[in-house]
Amino acid sequence: MQGVVSMDKLVLIDGNNIAYRAFFALPLLNTEKGVYTNAVYGFTNMLFRIIEEEQPTHMLVAFDAGKTTFRHETYKEYKGGRQKTPPELSEQLPFIREVLDAMGIKRYEKELYEADDIIGTLAKRAQDSGFLTKVVTGDKDMLQLVDDRIHVVLTRKGIADIVDYDAAEVYKRYELSPKQIIDLKGLMGDPSDNIPGVPGVGEKTAIKLLKQFGTVEGVYENLDAVTGKKLREKLEENKELALMSKRIATIATDAPIDVDLNDLVYKKAFNEPLISLFKELEFHSLLDRIGAEETIAEEAKGTDIGFAILENPDDAADVFTEEAALIVETSEENYHFADILGFAVANPNGRWFIPVEAGLASEAFKKWLARTDVKKTVFDAKRDAVVLHWHGLELGGVDFDVNMASYLIDPSESNRELADIAKHKGIKYVYGEEAFYGKGAKRRVPSRDELADHLVRKAQALLDLRPILKKELEDNRQYELFAELEMPLSGVLADMEVTGVTVSPSALKEMGVDLDERIAELERQIHELAGTEFNINSPKQLGEILFDKLNLPPVKKTKTGFSTSADVLEKLRGSHEIIDKILDYRQLGKLKSTYIEGLLKVIHPKTGRIHTMFRQALTQTGRLSSTDPNLQNIPVRLEEGRKIRNAFIPSEPDAVIFSADYSQIELRVLAHIAGDDNLIQAFKDGMDIHTKTAADVFGVRPDEVTPLMRRHAKAVNFGIVYGISDYGLSQSLGITRKEAGEFINRYLESFPGVKAYMTDIVQKAKRDGYVTTLLNRRRYLPDITSRNFNRRSFAERTAMNTPIQGSAADIIKLAMVNMAKRLKAEGLKAKMLLQVHDELIFEAPKAEIERLKRIVPEVMENAVELKVPLVVDIAYGPTWYDAK
Known part of the structure; x- marks a missing residue:
């Protein structure tokens, strides 16, 4: 051919x-x-x-x-x-x-x-x-x-x-011709392949020879014609090497x-195995490139699962069985006050789509939703409860949350959409939201038939996933954590989200005016110190002032000039008065934009309150996260930041804000898990743990501990559970690495149980591939055996910290569940509003304060039984700021 x-x-x-x-x-x-x-x-x-x-x-x-x-x-x-x-x-x-x-x-x-x-x-x-x-x-x-x-x-x-x-x-x-490339390699060799060639003959010489004689063999047949005595000698001495090099390079x-x-034969087809692999490798841009969502959707639609549309749910009581899966579809990701698009129900007898108007009007459907004796499987129990509440409906009987189950089984999974969970478990008839609704500007409004088909597929997937995920939880010994902690907690969080927190717009605006004045004054002082006016928010102009005009030592260079990032400015502290002013200017500017202006934007017009969303299935340690807005992250280090809490007030004039904060909970958990006798005894004796640590490490009596000693001990106490290094401690305390290393060694000698824990937990993580909290929450650590030192070190520090931080998160979650039950049992009007790390915030009538002062510590301090006592500090006042 x-x-x-x-x-x-x-x-x-x-x-x-x-x-x-x-x-x-x-x-x-x-x-x-x-x-x-x-x-x-x-x-x-x-x-x-x-x-x-x-x-x-x-x-x-x-x-x-x-x-x-x-x-x-x-x-x-x-x-x-x-x-x-x-x-x-x-x-x-x-x-x-x-x-x-x-x-x-x-x-x-x-x-x-x-x-x-x-x-x-x-x-x-x-x-x-x-x-x-x-x-x-x-x-x-x-x-x-x-x-x-x-x-x-x-x-x-x-x-x-x-x-x-x-x-x-x-x-x-x-x-040269392509064939002569072999001869080129024969003469000049190739260091990358260790092909020797003729020593001393480079590319230019080799090309010149080949242009004259054609091949390596041609060179040797005409060796006398080669100009240059030294070159001829080199060629003559290395003839066998040249011929061998040519053979090897061929x-x-x-x-x-x-x-x-x-x-x-190659047939361009981007199928499900490729999509699954790209998802595993987190190649999001490549998934878009191959139209992954559309491909999955087309394949899924090829499976006809069959369903009926219930125009009048009141005439279909047999649909609402005592065990079913439920989908409540909303129009927006922020589900507070979002429109409902439709409902879907699946049970062993079939699948049904319920148009939103029919569902909201049906007494039979409303009663079934509220029934606590009906075992309902949903994707996100908290979200569904909140959505239904804003539409005047109550959700009861939810006993399986697919999203939560998936999260507990593997908290590192970043994309936990129902379609992804289903695909991972071999369920292929359901597909993603983006493929169905479109993305961004291309988002579309589907027809009723399309919506019905999509929702019943999701409902059926919930039904099919339930036994699979339940078995995995049981195999992992996590079902108790799921059923007795996370599921009840979702209801508590739903109530907190619906209640919201009252914020005074006038107080925020007043703070905004004060901040503007402070920012303007700082701007004037910075310009005065710089000797000229410039745009402080321009990294380029600021860099020119600091490093060209004021001749401060540059720390880091970027493509556009010298860096003026926060970490760079922190390193320059003390080198010039202007640095502290700039850092304060930036912090106050962020307070103004993020917390004053930001909070004013999210006060809901219907309730006059802020309704944050608590993310229950997000962090790998199990801690709750607050978003839209984040109310856990209001800065408290700056007094101006703390004052923002002044705007958080009770919703009723005869009420106060009540705060309950676990004292040093992570150190108490460390004492329990490590079983360190010295640490345990200190907590049992009610000693100030930082003073106790300083006394042991510095070898002095507790009454001889200076404020500086205590500060150093505090840094180690809180840093040790995060696997702090001598470098990290030296940076935070402003001491040498050698001093920091000696300090850590003395600490570990003083608390041998802690030292043993740190060694043992890393070995356990290497053996199992994961670590667990006291309540059996898991965190997988694939890098724990990595050959990369940095990755392995990070995984080892995570192994030390997760059982501590994760157990502390479990404890406060359990306290929240128990607290909600106790408030109800006592018939109190007090309500939980927020959870901020180790702190619970309540709103309560003044008349209930004395009872709360007794009940809240009792519930929180007895959430779990440790080898050391849990201690709760309480405070209350007319604002959140006063309740500290």
């Missing part, structure tokens, strides 16, 4: 070479689980680029099978001296192979042969069969393969810059490759 022109195009890719280049071209990326992905990402991007630009009909990626090849029989030192492949790259090669398999691209490797030989052989076969072949590599050796219907696409500068070489392009670069085009060109 030689000479027959075909429409077929074969792309052959040098797998190891492109993977290596991709690895070094991109920063070291990794997933949330710690899997390295930069080489996979770069390689895959290159694949897409080649596919789009070349439109191949056939493809193959060739890999090296091992370090030993037939060339080593000729020259044992071939490729000797190469640096060992970084483990961060080696770990990614299996994923690259998985990507190829998922994309339907053939891959091949052969013992004793290199990828070059596989490519050379297949390129020659393809040429003989009339194919046009493109070879993709970063290896210039491959240029020897260039022929009429073989091009080499050579990557330069990583993988972004490429050049397509035909014979003319080769000649333009080297003034790519085999007749290797025993067991591949038929017909097996290399």
